[in-house]
Amino acid sequence: MPATGDWITLAEAVDLLAAAGIQVTADTIGDWARSGRLLTIKLAGRRYVRRHDVRALVAVPKPARHDDPGPGPGLFDDLG
Secondary structure (H helix, E strand, C coil), X not given: CXXXXXXXXHHHHHHHHHHCCCCCCHHHHHHHHHXXXXXXXXXXXXXXXXXXXXXXXXXXXXXXXXXXXXXCCXXXXXXX
């Protein structure tokens, strides 16, 4: 079971995203919850999201390796 500190308010989620350079509103986070991108709970009239889920929204993908051959030929590569 997640610890109490794992759940943050929508305002705290906005601050967490702002620290990562992403400007959103609490309404936007609510929209993400309604669309299924974030799980929320409501306690005592306040809505909460998991800190980890918010951080995952801004996780930087791992850069490709230089020796990675990539996805292969492009769609029109054989026309040239």
